[in-house]
Amino acid sequence: MSSHPRFELAHMAHAELFTPDMEGSLWFFTQLLGMREVARSQGSVYLRCYEDPYHHSLKLTERDQPGLGNLGWRTTSAEALERRAAALDKAGLGKGWTSGDLGVGRTFAFESPDGHPMELVWEVEKFEAPPDQRSRILTRRSKRPLQGLPPRRLDHVNLMASDVTTQKELFEQTLGFGTRERVVDGANGGTEIGAWMSVNILGHEMAIMLDQTGSRGRLHHLAFWYGVPQHNTDAAELCREYGIQIEAGPDVHGITQGAFLYVFEPGGNRIELFGNSGILEMEPDFETVTWDLSDFDTALAIGGATLPAETYFVYGTPANPGQDKLLAPWGGA
Amino acid sequence: MSSHPRFELAHMAHAELFTPDMEGSLWFFTQLLGMREVARSQGSVYLRCYEDPYHHSLKLTERDQPGLGNLGWRTTSAEALERRAAALDKAGLGKGWTSGDLGVGRTFAFESPDGHPMELVWEVEKFEAPPDQRSRILTRRSKRPLQGLPPRRLDHVNLMASDVTTQKELFEQTLGFGTRERVVDGANGGTEIGAWMSVNILGHEMAIMLDQTGSRGRLHHLAFWYGVPQHNTDAAELCREYGIQIEAGPDVHGITQGAFLYVFEPGGNRIELFGNSGILEMEPDFETVTWDLSDFDTALAIGGATLPAETYFVYGTPANPGQDKLLAPWGGA
Amino acid sequence: MSSHPRFELAHMAHAELFTPDMEGSLWFFTQLLGMREVARSQGSVYLRCYEDPYHHSLKLTERDQPGLGNLGWRTTSAEALERRAAALDKAGLGKGWTSGDLGVGRTFAFESPDGHPMELVWEVEKFEAPPDQRSRILTRRSKRPLQGLPPRRLDHVNLMASDVTTQKELFEQTLGFGTRERVVDGANGGTEIGAWMSVNILGHEMAIMLDQTGSRGRLHHLAFWYGVPQHNTDAAELCREYGIQIEAGPDVHGITQGAFLYVFEPGGNRIELFGNSGILEMEPDFETVTWDLSDFDTALAIGGATLPAETYFVYGTPANPGQDKLLAPWGGA
Amino acid sequence: MSSHPRFELAHMAHAELFTPDMEGSLWFFTQLLGMREVARSQGSVYLRCYEDPYHHSLKLTERDQPGLGNLGWRTTSAEALERRAAALDKAGLGKGWTSGDLGVGRTFAFESPDGHPMELVWEVEKFEAPPDQRSRILTRRSKRPLQGLPPRRLDHVNLMASDVTTQKELFEQTLGFGTRERVVDGANGGTEIGAWMSVNILGHEMAIMLDQTGSRGRLHHLAFWYGVPQHNTDAAELCREYGIQIEAGPDVHGITQGAFLYVFEPGGNRIELFGNSGILEMEPDFETVTWDLSDFDTALAIGGATLPAETYFVYGTPANPGQDKLLAPWGGA
Incomplete structure (x- = not known):
């Protein structure tokens, strides 16, 4: 366990979302976002974006309530997996080894301090495109699809937590995340409202935001990457045309300078x-940037977007009782 | 007067804005928007975008209150000018001939039914760039400036009116405008809330929106054209960085499908x-598209933008008493 | 015939392309460009972009050789159609009245001086979307498709001609086109090499370029409109991925400042x-901008693109004997 | 020296370019690219982009010939610097410790196997913006300038080498670079023509391309980052307008999927x-992607761009005798 934790995690490799509307969720991810189905098993559907490196990046599983089923972090080596598993056990968060999943080898399951289900993995199946999906662009694991407006890969996750600081410190100390930016409520003793963290040079691969309802272990959103600003405008247009509820955007956050568009997939998860x-x-020795709530307008949006207080800061999945009324029902394809 | 009015006006050629903060307004238009000053005379400053065809497109004049000083429409011929002047006189709106302005020949002054000051003109001075401003792109009247984020030309005007229908019908019948789109309040007898009009294939060169404060003859906004969606995102970023208040956007209206960004220049005019x-x-025989207030969310924005009710639908220039408090003071360059 | 010809034509309404590979051409236009099929009749397939106003904008007809089958210009009124038909007859180019086509009423057929088949039309069928294709954006005739990367409408045509000046003058004098830009070979007596013409404020709706092979009546390209620069980059990527030959672009011409991407559809027509x-x-009184061949690099591309001399200036459809070797065979979907 | 070299270098921190035309180079970097001057000393000018984290990212020094003066790599820690210095000494490439430069602490100087001057550094001065340059976007080290079209930071370097494999292996083995992509000439025994390498998740932070003239230690290009595709189109337009020679682009390489625009700054260096x-x-365990020369067209450009053989594959700085004729002289501001 001598290696520094900051070099032990490589990136977020896959996520599982629960959905109460598998047909609607599948329509959204495959028809509008153009993700390709790679497998079905035991009621789950496995999907991938065209530049995702592994077997799948998204697993959809039918459940009564939407939410995060699992989140898989890949380590930088087999040894790093063992070391981080031991560290998680020591922190009392380990849930033991599993035999993995389709395309995923042995994993070490754990829970975040707030109760989010996660796992560490080293062994993964790299995606090999069938001949008709092979791209001439050799770093691209499969051709850009002609369906919908396809994102290139899974990008990051944003988790709501009842206690941002505890959640953040575990990920810093045990898993080597760096906290790039945070928001504090300076007028109220400096309580941390949010933290944006990464294991590499990305501005964030995981964010943690205070769950103002006091709930634990909920998902704020899962993000997929276009990397091209115009594609967010295009995606907004398609969502408007096809009845997918837009919450906010396109605009650019001051925090992370990320170009965002928030929508609700038919199952109710914010994407x-x-x-x-x-x-x-x-910078290897970056200092965490601290935003105060008094700078919050620029933190939220560089342009004129407003993040609706009635959903953005309180709605997560699974939804609290009554929160499903915040979302318009999807009209169907 | 035999020619059909629809072929008699060519486009909006120039506008005059009043500003109570000449220094601030000049900073905004020349330093942030990169417009070039072409002349000063009697307390007014004449500016142009790099693709504006004539001597100037914007005249800034110092006054106690912001607002529209004048709006110049160019006819398609000298004869058309005479015919439309006669028609305006017949409609009781003519104010007589003037000797013009810098770069502008003889004009026929008139008022819109709601009291907006306007003029028709045929004789204009075409801009000839000095050698160091000549562009290698021969349809471009001058080089793209290296200062700020320069729009290419004056685009359109949006006027608030106490009575949309009267205003609209005058422009249709007397000046040949086509009404491309309108918004009606179907639940309240179909009152017209707005109209988007054009004398050419542009989706709108003039809009008229109901002034919910009941005021007359006010300016909602004057628009400048980038033609490239990313430039609105860039402009929002610069406005954020340099303390120019953003009202809404970047996003795309459903009405006109126009990509908008609304800001307040330091003098208080919405741009x-x-x-x-x-x-x-x-289509030469297009039918006016009618939006009902019940479709208003898509009409206002295809993405998730909200147009703030406390400013967008009530603030115009000159500001009503007390409305200046709606705007944050500009911090200065 | 008293009306000025410049107000008599409204825009290009439809085009017919011949293709020796109907399956390949259909794949390109419907799967990659996402155009929707609206009808089939007598071996032709009728297609439209999602913002095209009429029944169809493109008719594909199987023939041994690719090329332009027909080009339909819509007049601004029924009377204008009669007047322009008479003028074409007087010019010796009229081919008589036809009963039209699917979605197209009575037309007046004619040939350009160089032999391009064309027609004038007033009566057209406006497209009414079936309920599931209706857009919430009311100026949009149908929803943006989820298939491929769909252009919004038919934009313009570029014709090769054995004599640019004769062709240009007919369209100016008889049909009211304005010539916005032209290229001359100043070193060789000022021969016109190309002309860019329009009946409205578009920089060009028809271009004429000298056919350096001396052939007559050929098509250089037909253009479809995205209006968003990034979409040309996206289209290039999809063409690269799916084996559609790219000739040049994305880049921006100095002439017309148009953002171009040239590809060859599987039937061999340049799109x-x-x-x-x-x-x-x-400007209603614009002066034609004249480029000399010595400024030709900026005229062709503002960026670094080169237009390949072995195809761009000599290949047209129908291809001359042996020219089909200039194109790589399409590999199929 | 127990730590794995792959975690020892953080990123490229600064570069020095020689220029025979300081006035022209300064005009290009400050007026067109909007970089800010931070210091002058002993005939050198120090510049930075608005998001560069340190004192400067570019040092311009007047010399008879253009070329690379120095390249600074920052390590992930003080200890990593010591370990990598020792490893370079062992490899026979070390040139000893220096006392640094403005904003740069103690460095370990070395030469690449092909003779490129480089250094390793840990101690750097972080940039603190003066009050009037402070950005409201807190991760941004200074406001986006209003001058020119400013890139956000220094991005990567491309070096020409007489022997790609030797150069590559040193950087892999001694400094921990990963080789993401390479090009081989399969028809000629698999000689390596190029390699694209990184110490983090960037597709490349250093490229090495075979110098077909057999010269040693030359610079192919230094790259600055916009991160927004439209900005490359804008930059091309400004270069065209202001007489900066464009070599190729905007387009996107298949290799690295990087959106490129190559121009020659007035001093002769390719930027x-x-x-x-x-x-x-x-992926932490990525496999190097190998392109063969037979796939070279997609490798070079996804769109239709051509990289001119007469410059792109042979011109580097310092220029070989006679190569200066490949470039057009800059016309001046």
């Missing part, structure tokens, strides 16, 4: 489409 | 930066 | 995707 | 403007 790369943080 | 060309209406 | 609106020419 | 983030390589 972000990410239209640039945000700030890439090159 | 739109226009990031695409909007819908181009090719 | 341009048009990524902005180009310069919009507002 | 790339980088309009996206390219592929971000998340």
Whole structure:
């Protein structure tokens, strides 16, 4: 366990979302976002974006309530997996080893301090495109689809937590995340309202935001990456045309400088489409940037967008009782 | 007067804005928007965008209150000018001939039914760039400046009116405007809330929106054209960085499909930066598209933008008593 | 015939392309460009872009050789149609009245001086979307498709001609086109090499370029409009991925300031995707801009693109004997 | 020296360019690219982009010939600097410790195997903006300038080498670079023609391309990052307007998926403007992607751009005798 934790996690490799409307969720992810189905098993559907490196990046599983089923972090080596598993056990968060999943080898399951289900993995199946999906662009794992407006890969996750600081410190100390930016409520003793964290040069690969309802372990959003600002405008147009509820955007957050578009997929999970790369943080000895609530307007949006207080800061999945009324029902394809 | 009025006006050629903060307004238009000063005379400053065809497109004049000083429409011929002047006189709106202005020949002054000061003109001075401003792109009247984020030309005007229908019908019948789109309040007898009009294939060159305060003859906004969606995002970023108040956007209106960004220049006038060309209406026998207030969310924005009710639908220039408090003071360059 | 011809034509309404590979051409236009099929009749397939106003904008007809089958210009009124038909008859180019086509009423057929088949039309069928294709954006005739990367409408045509000047003058004098820009070979007596013409404020709706092979009546390209620069980059990527030959672009011409991407559809016709609106020419008394061959690099591309001499200036459809070797065979979907 | 070299270098921190035309180079970097001057000393001018984290990213020094003066790599820690210095000494490439430069602490100087001057550094001065340059976007080290079209930060370097493999292996083995992509000439025994390398998730931070003239230690290009594709189009337009020679682009390389625009600054060095983030390589156990010369067209450009053989593959700085004729003289501001 001598290696520094900051070099032990590589990136977020896959996520599982629960959905109470599998047909609607599948329509959204495959028809509008153009993700390709790679497998079905035991009621779950496995999907991938065209530049995702592995077997799948998204697993959809039918449940009564939407929410995060699982989140898989890939380590930088087999040894790093063992070391981080031991550290999580020591922190009392380990849930033991599993035999993995389709395309995923042995994993170490754990829970975040706030109760989000996660796992660490080293062994993964790299995606090999069938001949008709092979791209001439050799770093691209499969051709850009002709269906919908396809994002390139899974990008990041935003988690709501009942206690931002505890959640943040575990990920810093045990898993080597760097906290690039945070928001504090200076007028109220400096309580942390949010933290944006990364294991590499991305401005964030995981964000943690205070759940103002006091709930625990909920998902704020899962994000997919376009990397091209215009694609967020295009995605907004398609969502408007096809009855997918837009919450906010396109605009650019001051925090992370990320180009955002928030929509609700038919199952009720908030999905972000990410239209640039945000700030890439090159400095190895960066200092965490602290925003105060008094700068919050620029923190939220560089342009004129407003993030609706009635949903953005309180709605998460699973939805609290009554929160489903915040969302318009999807009209169907 | 035999020619059909629809072929008699060519386009909006120039506008005059009043400003109570000449220094601030000049900073905004020349330093942030990169417009070039072409002349000063009697306390007014004449400016142009790099693709504006004539001597100037914007005249800034110091006054106690912001607002529209004048709006110049160019006819398609010298004869058309005479015919339309006669028609305006017949409609009781003519104010007589003037000797013009810098770069502008003889004009026929008139008022819109709601009291907006306007003029018709045929004789204009075409801009000839000095050698160091000549562009290698021969349809470009001058080089793209290296200062700020320069729009290419004056685009359109949006006027608030106490009575949309009267205003609209005068422009249709006397000046040949076509009404491309309108908004009606179907639940309240179909009152017209807004109309978007054009004398060519642009989706609108003039809009008229109901002044909910009941005031007359006010300016909602004057718009300048980028034609490139990304430039609206860039402009929003610069406005945020340099303390120019953003009201809404960047986003795209459903009405006109225009990519909008609304900001307040330091003098208090609302300015739109226009990031695409909007819908181009090719049909000679188009039918006016009617939006009902019940479709208003899509009409206002295809993405998730909200137009703030406390300013967008009530603030115009000159500001009503007390309305200046709606705007944050500009911090200065 | 008293009305001035410049107000008599409204825009290009439809085009017919011949293709020796109907399956390949259909794949390109419907799967990659996302155009919707609206009808089939007598071996022809009728297609439309999602913002095209009429029944169809493109008719594909199987023939041994690719090329232009027909080009339909819509007049501004029924009377204008009669007047322009008479003028064409007087010019010796009239081919008589036809009963029209699917969605197209009575037309007056004619040939350009160089032999391009054309027609004038007033009566057209406006497109009414079936309920599931209706857009919430009311100026949009149908929803933006989820298939491929759909252009919004038919934009313009570029014709090769054995004699540019004769062709140009007919369209100016008889049909009221304005010549916005032209290229001359100043070193060789000022021969006209190309002309860019319009009946409205578009920078061009028809271009004429010298056919350096001396052939007559050939098509250089037909263009479809995105209006968004990024979409040309996206289209290039999809063409690269799916084996559609790219000739040049994305880049921006100095002439017309149009954002271009040239590709060859599987039938062999050159297609341009048009990524902005180009310069919009507002002046009613514009002067034709003349480029000399010595400025030709900027005229062709503002960026670093080169237009390949072995195809761009000599290949047209129908291809001359042996020219089909200039194109790589399409690999199929 | 126990730490794995792959975690020892953080990123490229600064570069020095020689220029025979200081006035022209300064005009290009400050007026067109909007970089800010931070210091002058002993005939050198120090510049930075608005998001560069340190004192400067570019040092311009007057010399008879253009070329690379120095390249600074920052390590991930003080200890990493010591370990990598020792490793370079062992490899026979070390040139000893220096006392640094303005804003740069103690450095370890070395030469690449091909003779490029480089240094490793840990101690750097972080940039603190003066009050009037402070940005409301807190991860932004200074306001986006209003001058020119400013790139956000220094991005990567491309070096020509007489022997790609030797150069590549040193950087892999001694400094921990990963080789993401390479090009081989399969028809000629698999000689390596190029390699694209990174110490983080960027698709490349250093490229090495075979110098077909057999020269040693030359610079191909230095790249600055916009991260927004439209900005490359804007930059091309400004270069065209202001007489800066464009070599190729805007387009997107298949290799690295980087959006490129190559121009020659007035001093003769090739500069790339980088309009996206390219592929971000998340996999810790990626396999190097190998392109064969037979796929070279897609490798070079996804769109239709051609990289001119007479300059792109042979011109570097310092220029070989006679190569200065490949470039057009800059006309001056």
